[in-house]
Structures are given as C-alpha cells and as structure tokens.
Amino acid sequence: xxTPKLRFxxxxxxxxxxxxxxxxxxxxxxxxKNLNSGDIPVYGTGGIMRHVNKYLYDGESILIGRKGTxxxxxxxxxxxxxxxxxxxxxxxxxxxxxxxLYQHALQVNWLSLxxxxxxxxxxxxxxxxxxLSIPTLTEQTKIATFLTAVDEKINQxxxxxxxxxxxxxxxxxxxxxQQIRFKADDGSEFGAWVERTIKDIADVKGGKRLPKGYSLxxxxxxxxxxxxxxxxRSYGIDHENIKYVPIEAVxxxxxxxxxxxxxxxxxxxxxxxxxxxxxxxxxxxxxxxADKLTNLKCNQIFLIYLLDSGYLSSLIESTATTSAxxxxxxxxxxxxxxxxxxxxEQTKIAxxxxxxxxxIDLTTQQLEQAKQWKKGLLQHMFV
DNA sequence: ATTCTTGGAAGAATGCACTT
DNA sequence: AAGTGCATTCTTCCAAGAAT
Numbered sequence: 001x002x003t004p005k006l007r008f009x010x011x012x013x014x015x016x017x018x019x020x021x022x023x024x025x026x027x028x029x030x031x032x033k034n035l036n037s038g039d040i041p042v043y044g045t046g047g048i049m050r051h052v053n054k055y056l057y058d059g060e061s062i063l064i065g066r067k068g069t070x071x072x073x074x075x076x077x078x079x080x081x082x083x084x085x086x087x088x089x090x091x092x093x094x095x096x097x098x099x100x101l102y103q104h105a106l107q108v109n110w111l112s113l114x115x116x117x118x119x120x121x122x123x124x125x126x127x128x129x130x131x132l133s134i135p136t137l138t139e140q141t142k143i144a145t146f147l148t149a150v151d152e153k154i155n156q157x158x159x160x161x162x163x164x165x166x167x168x169x170x171x172x173x174x175x176x177x178q179q180i181r182f183k184a185d186d187g188s189e190f191g192a193w194v195e196r197t198i199k200d201i202a203d204v205k206g207g208k209r210l211p212k213g214y215s216l217x218x219x220x221x222x223x224x225x226x227x228x229x230x231x232x233r234s235y236g237i238d239h240e241n242i243k244y245v246p247i248e249a250v251x252x253x254x255x256x257x258x259x260x261x262x263x264x265x266x267x268x269x270x271x272x273x274x275x276x277x278x279x280x281x282x283x284x285x286x287x288x289x290a291d292k293l294t295n296l297k298c299n300q301i302f303l304i305y306l307l308d309s310g311y312l313s314s315l316i317e318s319t320a321t322t323s324a325x326x327x328x329x330x331x332x333x334x335x336x337x338x339x340x341x342x343x344x345e346q347t348k349i350a351x352x353x354x355x356x357x358x359x360i361d362l363t364t365q366q367l368e369q370a371k372q373w374k375k376g377l378l379q380h381m382f383v
Numbered sequence: 384a385t386t387c388t389t390g391g392a393a394g395a396a397t398g399c400a401c402t403t
Numbered sequence: 404a405a406g407t408g409c410a411t412t413c414t415t416c417c418a419a420g421a422a423t
Contacts, residue, residue: 028384031420045418066385068417085418123385206407209396228395268409269394288407289395327409 002133006380008146011139015383021128023096024089029066029082030056042081043088045069055079060098062089062105064127070120071110075102087127097137099144104132107378133383143381150374157367164363168356175349176309176339182348190345199334201303202263202293206330207286208256216243222250224284226258226277228266231290234361235275235304245285258286263293263304265312267328272312274304291330302346305353311338 002015020026032042038053045065063074067085075098082088091098113126134140174180184190198204207226210216216225222245230237245253258264259282266273268289277284286292296303315336316328341349 033419067419083418084420121386125384208406212397269396287395329408331407 002383004133004381004383006377008139008142011135011142013136013139015133015135017383018095018132018134019128020130020132022092023101023132023134024062024091026064026087026089026124026127027057029084029086029088031084032081035081040079040081042083043074043076043086044083045072045086049083052081054081056081057088057090060091060093062091062098062102063087064089064105064110064122065120066123067121070114070122073102073105073108073110075099087122087124096134097140097144099148100134100140101132103144103147103378104382107382147374147377147381150370150377154367154370154374157363157370161360161363161367164356164360168353168360171356172305172309172353175353176306182345182352184344191342193339193341195337196340197334198293198336198338201297201340203295204330204334205292205294206256206267207258207288207290207292208253209288210245211249211252214246214249217246218243222247223257224281225287226264226281226284226290227287228269228273228289231264231266231270231273231275233273234357235308237275237277237281242281242284253285256285257283258292258294259283261294261296261300263296263300263307264290265293265307265328265333266290267330267333268326271316271326271328274308274312276300276304291328291333293333298340299343299346299350301354302350305350306338306340311336 002017004015029043032050032052035042035052035054038051040052040055041048042050042052043063045068058079060075060077061080063076063082064070064087065072065085066087077098080088091101108130110122111120113122113130114120135143171180178193181190210225224242225245226237226242230242232238258277260277260279263274263276264286266289293303315332316326340346
C-alpha cells in the first residue's frame, strides 16, 4: 500500500497495488494487408498507416508497441485496427479509468522491459507484470482529467508553433518575391533588387574530413567538429552531441574552421541545411559534408533567410547529383544567382524575420518547458 | 504467442579518380 | 599534397513476415 508524492489534497486513502493484467487484457494486432479500404484507422507503431473497412476493437484502448517504437503508448477511443507489431488492450473500466491508465503508461520505462537484442520488443508477459498503484475511480478521474488538460496545453503550444511557422513561410515567400516591400525610414522606396552571384558576395569553401585513422572524441580536447547531424533547421547547431577533433589531428585540419560570421550549408547526406554557429564555437572544424560561405559582403542573417527561401531547394532539385545519394557541388553554390536588395533593405527584412523566429523560439521553449513539467508530474503523481 | 529473419530506407563515412 | 566531386560502403533504424 502506498501513495504518490504529489496528490490532490482532498484524497487521503492509500493506493492499491495491482498489475497491468488486473486492469486490462493485452491483445495482439493483426495483419491488415487483406482488408479493403474504408474509414477505420490502422495504427502502426509510428501512427496511422492507412484506413480500412473493418475494426478490431471499438472504444477506449491503450496501444503499446510490440516491436520497434515500444516506448510511446497511445490512447484511442474509436473503432480501430492495429498492425501486428502493435498491441491494443481491452480495459476493465470498472477498475480503472482508461485515461488514468494511459497517463500511467506514459511514465512506464518500457525500454527497460526490452529483452530483444536487436529491435526493441515487448511481450504480453512483461506488459502484464508492470506494476500499477491505483486510487479510487474518483481520484483516478481527477488525476487523468488534470493531466489530459496539461496535454491539451502542450497541443495548443505546438499548434501555435505550427501557425507561426506557417506565417513565417508565407512572409518569406512574399518578401523574397517582392510582393511585399519595406519602405525606408524616411518613407522613400528602396532601390531595385540586383542580380548577383554568390561568389560575388562571399567566398565558398568546403569543410574537411578527419585524416585517415583518426576518429572524433567525446572529450573537450581539440576543436569542436561540426557534422551535418549537429545542424538543425533553426539556422543553428545542436550543442549536445558535438564531438571533438583528437589533439593529434588538430594540425592536419586546422585551416578548415568556421566562425560566427560565416554561414554553413550541408552538401551531402541531408542537403541544404543552412545556418550559422554561435561565437562560442568560433574556430570549430567543419565536416567535409558541408560548405561554408565566408567573407560575406552582405547582411549575414539576410543571406541565410534568402537562401533558405527557395534558392537552395531549387538548386538542390536542379543540380544535386542523381547518384546513389545526392550531393551538392561547391561550384554550383558559387555560381548560384540571387536577387539582392540594398544593405538597408536587407537589414529590415532580416530584422523582421528574426523577430518571427524569436517568437517561434519562445514558443518552442514554452513547449519544451510544458513538456518538462508534464514529465515531472508524471514522475510524482504516480506511485 | 513469441522469436527469428529479412527488406529496405535514410543518412553519414569512406574510397577513389581527377584537378589544382 | 591538398582539394573536389561523386560513387560506394557502412550504420542505424523500423517494420513486415516467416518460423517456431
């Protein structure tokens, strides 16, 4: 018998220790290949896969991955089908409030129940044996309703994020097609945009792979080494997993560095991720799978937005090699023609779009905080 | 009901020929 | 020897299907 750390005040009774098998029946998903199309969703471990004309179950159910993604349970309340790598469940609603069970399932460490060597897998026994403490149905309902409201808040924030992103996309389109023009501070029109080539306004340089025989190290010894997977779509890099050049190899690639005044563009693997690094990474080495624009003769932020507004994606479409894997050649970036406004208009546009990006970043932070909060609640509101 | 095997897609690292 | 372009290889990750 036990109680959670965090609890609504009006309840005091001890929670009852149970196991999952006491409150639900785990059912296997089934092959959906032979079913005809319809309007019943077929859930896979990654989400809805298709719609069919038959259903396995109708009503409230928790879906738990059997193979692959096993740590993201889902709650459904409809007619549905699940593929055979996804369990569904019949919930004993006289014992447990389904949404309470779902919130509980969200904080179970499913991966620790994985016994497979390769792809993570769960079996019915390990699910059935997961322990679960439950209060009265009234308290369950209260907890579940509260946590569901938090989920709703998280959904709202991610919708806001989505809308802002759409707005930014639309504004970029209008600004760079000159459908919308800013006026100068004194109210006069800005001058016409001029066609330039990238190599007129920047030097394009490649990155450099590590010398043969060396590999990146985790410790902060040599320079940071920025790879394509460190780059994100928010014009920056993710700091968490940055690896470092081993000290013995530092001299060999010493010249291939990047600063916060430059722009990086990925040219292999995931093409066309563009952005800049923050000054704390000045002097970091750049992977061979990215190029840098350096010695810029224009507004750096403006150029990032401009290239990201479509120039890069159409360049990739038209010139990326069609081999096994696309690659963006350095000279195609050098020779890319772009329409450039005067510096003062560049600054206006850059500031405007940065302001939207700041709002997006703020929303992203709030979303992140809300998710953290939810995580904490899940840790403390269950036994 | 459970475990093993296979397919295949995506992405990053490596090999290699050619140029500077 | 360094730099560049591109094909190839290697890894990783998931899901589907076959075999127990």
